[in-house]
Amino acid sequence: MTQILELESARLVLRQWQDDDLKEFAALCADPQVMRYFPAPLSRLESAALIGRIRGHFAEYGYGLWALERKDTGAFIGMTGLLNVGFDAAFTPAVEISWRLARRHWGLGFASEAAWTCLRCAFAQLGLEEVVSFTTRENLASQKVMQAIGMQADPAGDFEHPKLEPGHPLRPHVLYRIDRAQWQATLRG
Numbered sequence: 001m002t003q004i005l006e007l008e009s010a011r012l013v014l015r016q017w018q019d020d021d022l023k024e025f026a027a028l029c030a031d032p033q034v035m036r037y038f039p040a041p042l043s044r045l046e047s048a049a050l051i052g053r054i055r056g057h058f059a060e061y062g063y064g065l066w067a068l069e070r071k072d073t074g075a076f077i078g079m080t081g082l083l084n085v086g087f088d089a090a091f092t093p094a095v096e097i098s099w100r101l102a103r104r105h106w107g108l109g110f111a112s113e114a115a116w117t118c119l120r121c122a123f124a125q126l127g128l129e130e131v132v133s134f135t136t137r138e139n140l141a142s143q144k145v146m147q148a149i150g151m152q153a154d155p156a157g158d159f160e161h162p163k164l165e166p167g168h169p170l171r172p173h174v175l176y177r178i179d180r181a182q183w184q185a186t187l188r189g
Contacts, residue, residue, distance in 0.1 A: 014066035080114035
């Protein structure tokens with residue numbers, strides 16, 4: 001059986017999902033502002049199904065999208081983690097770093113802190129050689145997180161997301177990358 005990692009940073013615990021996370025997770029996935037760069041907000045049932053898929057990824061690989069909990073309050077604030085990219089593209093196979101936080105926790109540095117913790121896990125614990133991230137061209141906030149954790153834009157790798165219909169306004173995506181050497185350089189920097 002694959003050992004499931006749990007992580008922590010200065011202010012956050014990156015932990016396994018608990019059944020009582022569904023209420024808060026469904027609320028953040030139903031928030032149109034949180035989901036504005038996704039095709040649509042998710043229903044409670046769709047959010048529960050997503051947690052099920054996340055748990056399955058953890059069971060198979062030992063890593064995935066961790067539930068984020070604030071150390072100071074114990075509040076569930078979203079998810080951050082590492083996920084095998086689930087579609088074919090020029091840059092796949094690849095492991096993606098991703099995050100989604102409840103709006104009231106934006107602007108406090110939690111996304112960058114959690115993402116940095118995940119990168120450390122990816123390179124120091126899992127031995128990955130590279131991690132990618134991608135988002136819509138308009139999602140500048142997520143691109144700023146990518147830059148804050150040392151990822152570099154790869155304009156040659158920008159792509160049309162294959163899970164969205166041609167012509168969909170969210171289909172054009174930007175690609176960011178970081179490899180082990182770049183990550184180590186940020187540690188020395």
